[in-house]
Amino acid sequence: MTVGIGVIGAGMIGQDHVRRITDVVTGAEVVAVADVDAARAEEVASRVHARALASGQDVIDDDLVDAVVVTSWGPTHAEYVLGAIEAGKYVFCEKPLATTAEDCLRIVDAEQASGRRLVQVGFMRRYDAGYRAMKQVIDSGEIGAPLLMHCVHRNRSAPESYHSDMAVQDTAIHEIDTIRWLLDEDIVSAQVVKPRRTSNRFEHLQDPQFMLFETASGARVDLEVFVNCRYGYDIQCETVGETGTVRLPDPESVWVRGAGQLRANVVQDWKQRFGAAFDLEFTEWVSSIEDARPAGPSAWDGYAAAVISDATTEALHSGHVVSVLLKDRPAFYG
Incomplete structure (x- = not known):
């Protein structure tokens, strides 16, 4: 077919x-x-x-x-x-x-x-090999119940059209879905802290931003969004459990020793970092159509991400901790 x-x-x-x-x-x-x-x-x-x-x-x-x-x-x-x-x-x-x-x-x-x-x-992080390995460790119970998660999302630069709300709605939205998927529970509150702003940004932009989330079980997640870091495209994640930790690996790169230095390359854009994840995402989507058994991120996941994004955007402007109010999940979505 x-x-x-x-x-x-x-x-x-x-x-x-x-x-x-x-x-x-x-x-x-x-x-x-x-x-x-x-x-x-x-x-x-x-x-x-x-x-x-x-x-x-x-x-x-x-x-x-x-x-x-x-x-x-x-x-x-x-x-x-x-x-x-x-x-x-x-x-x-x-x-x-x-x-x-x-x-x-x-x-x-x-x-x-x-x-x-x-x-x-299209939440393609779920198809990245490193994130999938991390989820396997968390689900196995090897590190005990997750207590904390630390996330970083850095871009080399952002265009003038990029505004402060987009740090949540276009950038952090990937981590919002990934947090829910990795921990298999919903986010119940959001807060945004505004650090000193980098000089490498347009005047209208709050950059970086530091987002704080709480999950239904009480786990705490922090997320740094920094879209003008200047050095590359840097995605990091570490989950701290009761008996151990699991950390997302850096993209594969050779290490070069010479002239008194040890260095490795940093990827520069999202295509380079997540190209393989996009490929697998579409490969599995087509297979699910052939089998008539869709299994990827659902419409409910899209709804949940939107509600959490709205709450986080409100927190950015209000400075308050904002509760996330989701409808009850229908049995249709498992």
Whole structure:
């Protein structure tokens, strides 16, 4: 079986996924592409011998499209995900699932009404080899009950269009999902501490930010978000348990000794750091479609991340500890 995939959104991440589905994943092919820029859709589609369609809804309605990938502008995600559910088609949506928690709930309700799991959200950290090894250790009980988690998310630089809320909504959102997944419990409160700001940033931006989370069991998590660190793209995570710790490994790099120094390279961007995770994410997603058994990050995970993100953004502006108020998780999502 070859899964025909329609891609809605032909920007940077959309083009990367078109390449990935074509060159890396087996059992799937891109058959249709749509973008608000019709010329760009034509150009991207022509690379893989697909058809450029006029709109995202045309992609969803196309008979050759078995599954949909949504990589369009965030505020359009809910419309296209809901359209795919209505059409009974599997849909992979890059984060965010929707730009409001209310729209995320609409998707959750629509998916439940359909009676099938159709939605997967693009939280690719779950497919990284290091994170998967860390989860295996935590789940095994080898380090005892988790008590603390320390996380770091650093980018070399951020463009002028990047604003303070994006540190939560676009950057920390990956850690928010990863924390829930690694510890297998929800975050119940959020706080943001504002350290001294780096001089290497635009005036409108609070950078770095220090976020503090509490989970339902009382575990405490701290997260440093620093998007103008200047030296590279640096992702770190350590979980401290009752009887031991587990730490995310650094990306593989040779160590060079010479001239009185010991040095290793630091990766410079997210593509370099998580390229293999993206590849595995799509490989497993296509396999789950073939088996009709979706197992990746769900619409409920997208909803939970949105609510936690909203609470953290409120904490950034208020300076207070803000409670996270999630609906009860439906049995549909296990």
